[in-house]
Amino acid sequence: MAKQIKKDRDIRYINKDFSQFRQTLIDYSKTYFPTTFTDFSPSSPGMMFMEQAAYVGDVLSFYTDTQIQETFLQYAKQQNNLYELAYMFGYKPRATSAAQVSVDFYQQVPAIPSGSGADATFIPDFNYALVINPGTVIQSTLSGSSPFLVQDKIDFSYSSSSDPTTVSIYTIAAGSPTYFLLKKSRNAISATQQTTYFTFNDPVEFATVEIVANNIIGIQSILDSDGYEWNEVDYLAQDTIYSSIANTNVNDPNNSVNSNDAPYLLQLKQVQRRFVTRFPNSSSLQIQFGAGNTSDTDEVIVPNPDNVGLGLPFEIDKLTTAYSPTNFIFNNTYGIAPSNTTITASYLTGGGVSSNVDANTLNQINVISTNFNNINNIVASKANIVRNSLVVNNPLAATGGGTGDSTLQIRENSISNFATQLRNVTLDDYTVRSLSLPSQFGTIAKTYVTKPTIQNSMVGEIGSLDFYVLSYDREKNLRIASNALKNNLKTYLSQHRMIGDSINVKDAFIINISLSFDVIVLPNYNNNDVLLTCINALTDYFNIDKWQINQPIILRDLYVLLDLIEGVQTIKDIQIENQVGQQNGYSAYSYDLDGALLDNVYYPSIDPMIFELRYPETNIKGRVVSL
Numbered sequence: 001m002a003k004q005i006k007k008d009r010d011i012r013y014i015n016k017d018f019s020q021f022r023q024t025l026i027d028y029s030k031t032y033f034p035t036t037f038t039d040f041s042p043s044s045p046g047m048m049f050m051e052q053a054a055y056v057g058d059v060l061s062f063y064t065d066t067q068i069q070e071t072f073l074q075y076a077k078q079q080n081n082l083y084e085l086a087y088m089f090g091y092k093p094r095a096t097s098a099a100q101v102s103v104d105f106y107q108q109v110p111a112i113p114s115g116s117g118a119d120a121t122f123i124p125d126f127n128y129a130l131v132i133n134p135g136t137v138i139q140s141t142l143s144g145s146s147p148f149l150v151q152d153k154i155d156f157s158y159s160s161s162s163d164p165t166t167v168s169i170y171t172i173a174a175g176s177p178t179y180f181l182l183k184k185s186r187n188a189i190s191a192t193q194q195t196t197y198f199t200f201n202d203p204v205e206f207a208t209v210e211i212v213a214n215n216i217i218g219i220q221s222i223l224d225s226d227g228y229e230w231n232e233v234d235y236l237a238q239d240t241i242y243s244s245i246a247n248t249n250v251n252d253p254n255n256s257v258n259s260n261d262a263p264y265l266l267q268l269k270q271v272q273r274r275f276v277t278r279f280p281n282s283s284s285l286q287i288q289f290g291a292g293n294t295s296d297t298d299e300v301i302v303p304n305p306d307n308v309g310l311g312l313p314f315e316i317d318k319l320t321t322a323y324s325p326t327n328f329i330f331n332n333t334y335g336i337a338p339s340n341t342t343i344t345a346s347y348l349t350g351g352g353v354s355s356n357v358d359a360n361t362l363n364q365i366n367v368i369s370t371n372f373n374n375i376n377n378i379v380a381s382k383a384n385i386v387r388n389s390l391v392v393n394n395p396l397a398a399t400g401g402g403t404g405d406s407t408l409q410i411r412e413n414s415i416s417n418f419a420t421q422l423r424n425v426t427l428d429d430y431t432v433r434s435l436s437l438p439s440q441f442g443t444i445a446k447t448y449v450t451k452p453t454i455q456n457s458m459v460g461e462i463g464s465l466d467f468y469v470l471s472y473d474r475e476k477n478l479r480i481a482s483n484a485l486k487n488n489l490k491t492y493l494s495q496h497r498m499i500g501d502s503i504n505v506k507d508a509f510i511i512n513i514s515l516s517f518d519v520i521v522l523p524n525y526n527n528n529d530v531l532l533t534c535i536n537a538l539t540d541y542f543n544i545d546k547w548q549i550n551q552p553i554i555l556r557d558l559y560v561l562l563d564l565i566e567g568v569q570t571i572k573d574i575q576i577e578n579q580v581g582q583q584n585g586y587s588a589y590s591y592d593l594d595g596a597l598l599d600n601v602y603y604p605s606i607d608p609m610i611f612e613l614r615y616p617e618t619n620i621k622g623r624v625v626s627l
Helices: 018-032 045-069 079-088 380-388 407-420 427-435 483-494 527-541 555-563
Strands: 100-114 121-124 130-132 136-140 148-150 166-173 176-189 191-200 208-212 216-224 229-232 240-246 264-270 274-281 284-289 341-350 362-367 370-372 391-393 446-450 464-472 502-507 509-521 568-579 609-612 620-624
Touching (some): 018 045, 100 380, 527 620, 555 568
Antiparallel strands (some): 216 341, 274 284, 446 464, 509 568
8 A cells, every 4th residue: 555645735824815815725725635626716615615714814814913003102093092002101192182372351440549748649459459269261252162261360469470460550530540450361271161970889999980071171170078189190109299388477487478489389298089080082081099998007108117018919039129119018009999979070171173262352251250358448339340340351362272182193292201201310301390380389480400519519419409590570580589489499399300319499690781882873774763773682682581591691692683783884892781789670799791701702600690681771772883
């Protein structure tokens, strides 16, 4: 009997689509079963089975490729997968983009006399200054326009560099003011406040509820029926949040002195009642709570040698255990879970392209709650006039409204967010972070971050960082920052700094200057017009918004700037002088400008400082001279 020889089968593993699978099956049959099956016509039963096998292979190949593709952020296309991958990278996608706009609120207040005799003047009666509570809703008179929400409180009686109240005369009778006009500006977003309720019975670990709505911006607040407030955090292991209290003598008698630049004090507060949110898709928002209960003491444990790693499932070797500073005992509470209560969740919806309204169209107040600071010192009839005088307007168009993050935006923003991770590594990181301090905690006008030299440092502070800061006064002139503002900055940076960095907040020096120049004007040009244009150009050049700490004054740039002005033949001379003296409204510090001049550049001092041309109306002088 002849021995049957088994042939090695030539099997291909690179086929991807239906036609390739079909042709490979046909070739396989012709090669290895040449006499068993020979009818390869489209109507034969054998071809039916081959095409069914090719169909199954094509479908499986498609799903395999798709599944692998959807695991990579760069290639994923399905919305729910993109959202999940974005959260893995620490980025929170947006389901909508709300338009933002600055709106001006105006109100009238009666004028009252101040002083007597020849020195008598009239001032606003701030007893009639309105206090507008948060939640004001304004809207355009145009049909179909989106409502805008003002989330901040407005107090017309309060004025500071970060929240100025502009005063002007509104009406005059017999040569004296009768009413003044007060103006405040606030940011508004195109949003509508919505409310929903969730009831919880027995505590459930990581209880999750879902809000289904279109154009969800985010959660505004969550309160339970027991009166407790729940706080949103980035992740449930985060047990501290930023908290603010009014900068008053009662709350902090040390920092409340000279506190115009920091109306609120920034503090860190530990919270048990916390939650996180995430968008599983563009039309729903999930809210997830913790896993513990109020009797758990894990929330207040301080790390010490006895409890670090207490919740580890093994204790073979702690030398190689990866500890997290946010969950050092490996507990499983991550905040408490709501139980036997009803949650009231307020959230915002809105945004979209249609919310980018034109300028001077937001002038209708739909919802408002007002009161007076001192109700005992006002007359009812005048109070009604004041309330009825309240108007609102947007001098600029609203911008920023749009759809949610596109596929490309989610990819790029996620990659960028993963790289930064909200940490401060370089000096520029610290500079940008300090300038982003929310305005209610004070405004950092200028900041300069540097590492102190070894000669100027104590041995234990070689790794420290020196922050030289300045703030604005009501007229937007530079001034020394208050202690409250400095403490707020240190608290704000404490959650983002590297562990080896210690922060010292110091005062930068302000050097006030004046400038004079001689210009030769071309024939047939009006001397006064050319001179005024030169002064305006220098005023814009020395605008304090464009100057930073330790920035030198380069005279060549000034010559080039003025030479380019139409009508200028040449600039003959530019002189810069130091202005000093608090009695004259200047800084108390003088500076040797002649000694700091080298190669037509005025260099700053070793100690960080900034040049400020405080009063351009009087500190810039020019004259027209002849050749």
